[in-house]
Amino acid sequence: GNSVTQMEGPVTLSEEAFLTINCTYTATGYPSLFWYVQYPGEGLQLLLKATKADDKGSNKGFEATYRKETTSFHLEKGSVQVSDSAVYFCALSDGQLTFGSGTQLTVLP
Amino acid sequence: EAEVAQSPRYKITEKSQAVAFWCDPISGHATLYWYRQILGQGPELLVQFQDESVVDDSQLPKDRFSAERLKGVDSTLKIQPAELGDSAMYLCASRRYIGTVGETEAFFGQGTRLTVV
Numbered sequence: 001g002n003s004v005t006q007m008e009g010p011v012t013l014s015e016e017a018f019l020t021i022n023c024t025y026t027a028t029g030y031p032s033l034f035w036y037v038q039y040p041g042e043g044l045q046l047l048l049k050a051t052k053a054d055d056k057g058s059n060k061g062f063e064a065t066y067r068k069e070t071t072s073f074h075l076e077k078g079s080v081q082v083s084d085s086a087v088y089f090c091a092l093s094d095g096q097l098t099f100g101s102g103t104q105l106t107v108l109p
Numbered sequence: 110e111a112e113v114a115q116s117p118r119y120k121i122t123e124k125s126q127a128v129a130f131w132c133d134p135i136s137g138h139a140t141l142y143w144y145r146q147i148l149g150q151g152p153e154l155l156v157q158f159q160d161e162s163v164v165d166d167s168q169l170p171k172d173r174f175s176a177e178r179l180k181g182v183d184s185t186l187k188i189q190p191a192e193l194g195d196s197a198m199y200l201c202a203s204r205r206y207i208g209t210v211g212e213t214e215a216f217f218g219q220g221t222r223l224t225v226v
Contacts, residue, residue, distance in 0.1 A: 005153075034214060043113075043200055043217035044152070076151055090149055096165060097142065097202070099151035 006090050006100035013080055013107050014047045021075040021103045023064075023090035031092040033057075033066050033073040043101045047075075047088070048076070080107045111135040115201050122225055127189035134183070134203030138165075142215065143176055143186050152200055157178035158184065170219045192224045198222050201213040 007022040025033070036040045036044040048057030053068035062077045073090060085107045090100040114133040122128045132143050139160050144152035155174065157165040160181040169176065173192070178184040188195055202215040 036217075041222070043115075043219045045204075045213045045217070051212055091216075096154065096157060097204075098154070101151045102149075 002092055002094065002096070003033070004090050004092055004098055004100035006088075006103050008103070010104035010106060014106070015082055015107055015109050016079045016109075019075070019080045019084075019105070020075040021088055021090075022104070023073045023075065023100060025071050025090070025092045026072065027071075027092055027094060029094055030068075031094040033064070033094065034073050034091040034097075035062070035064055035073070036089045036091060036099075038089065040086075045088060057087045080105075082109050083105045112215075113201055113203055113216050113218035114184075115221055116155075118219060118221045122191050122223070124193055125190040127130055127187065128223065129185055129187045129192050130201075132184045132186070132200050132201030132218060133134070134201070135205075135216055137179070138203035138205050138216075140215075141178060141184050142200075142202040142204075143184070144202065146198040146220070148197070152172045155186070157223050162165055165199055188223075191223075196223055196225045 003026045005024050005100045025062050034049045035047040037047045038044050048059040050057040052065035056065045064075045087102045087104050116131050129160045133213045141158040143155040146152045156176045158178045161178050176186045198220045200220045204215040205213045
């Protein structure tokens, strides 16, 4: 079956630091890949997506590139802000939407 | 902006009681999901609908959980009887299109936080 593996958290960074959250996946076929963000007590919000190999998704300064050869979709941001503190979920979809376990990010001022 | 509506936001129920959650997806979205999210973990799929039909309920504990989407629009998830281990966030999501190329994203409601005491 499909699966998503995220780097274990929590991750704590200072404001303006560089962020990388690793995500690798296992799937048959060619899934679409997503990053979702969840703020405390809320549902999930789409952050960015990529639907085919070598696509780069980007939003709000976050980026991730669909790497088929390494089955990865790592999330990056060049300069994090306190407001980026949240839980980030990597997900894949081939009709069914499968999530990783999430990575808690805390950004300190 | 269209949203997925869920109610209630919070529910406290006693063990062995029945509880129900409601979800109204974004208009025109044929696919609807119910997920369970235990604190500190990722969402786990309970059931997936395509219109009014169940596509996947392999992870739904059918001895106590049931889900329906009678007219292919809104949906209800029921637990009877509730157990302590059912305490979690129950998330509903909908999406417009799934297929072999370029799937659209899923939109999530704010969830129902269930506490079983």
